[in-house]
Amino acid sequence: MLDLNSDKSIYIQIAEVIENEILLGNLKEGDQAPSTNQFAKVYQINPATAGKGLNLLVEDGILFKKRGLGMFVSEGARKNILEKRQESFFKEILPEIIKEVERLEIPTEKIIKFIEEHKGGDNND
Structure with a gap:
């Protein structure tokens, strides 16, 4: 959209x-x-x-x-898009997320647990 x-x-x-x-x-x-x-x-x-x-x-x-x-x-095409978007994620998006995690003093373990609980769209929200 x-x-x-x-x-x-x-x-x-x-x-x-x-x-x-x-x-x-x-x-x-x-x-x-x-x-x-x-x-x-x-x-x-x-x-x-x-x-x-x-x-x-x-x-x-x-x-x-x-x-x-x-x-x-x-x-x-799909493989190329995945590679391009993954590179963008690691270069642009993830560094900003890490900065915010550090500002908020969120422990790494809490982030990992959250990812594991919500990965794959299996969240219960």
Whole structure:
């Protein structure tokens, strides 16, 4: 789902929507990705903006173009997305979490216990 009020550019959000669909298994290798016109119609955005997001994924090797047919999920796309997002997690997100853990003086054991209890969506919230 796109957040048109977000600080994040719409075309980047479009790329993330496609990546998320691949990670969830809703789009598999060889499947056709939604078209720029489909994105434009559903989200009421300019087709060029949607195209920019899809082209980002082409540049990253996540999608490939079939002339006259559209864009399709590349072989190894899921693996590439996982590697890219894991690298981002360890370089950008986790260091910020660790800083907050230290500020709040949360013991490492408590963090590990929380992760183990909530890992895999098996939480009882």
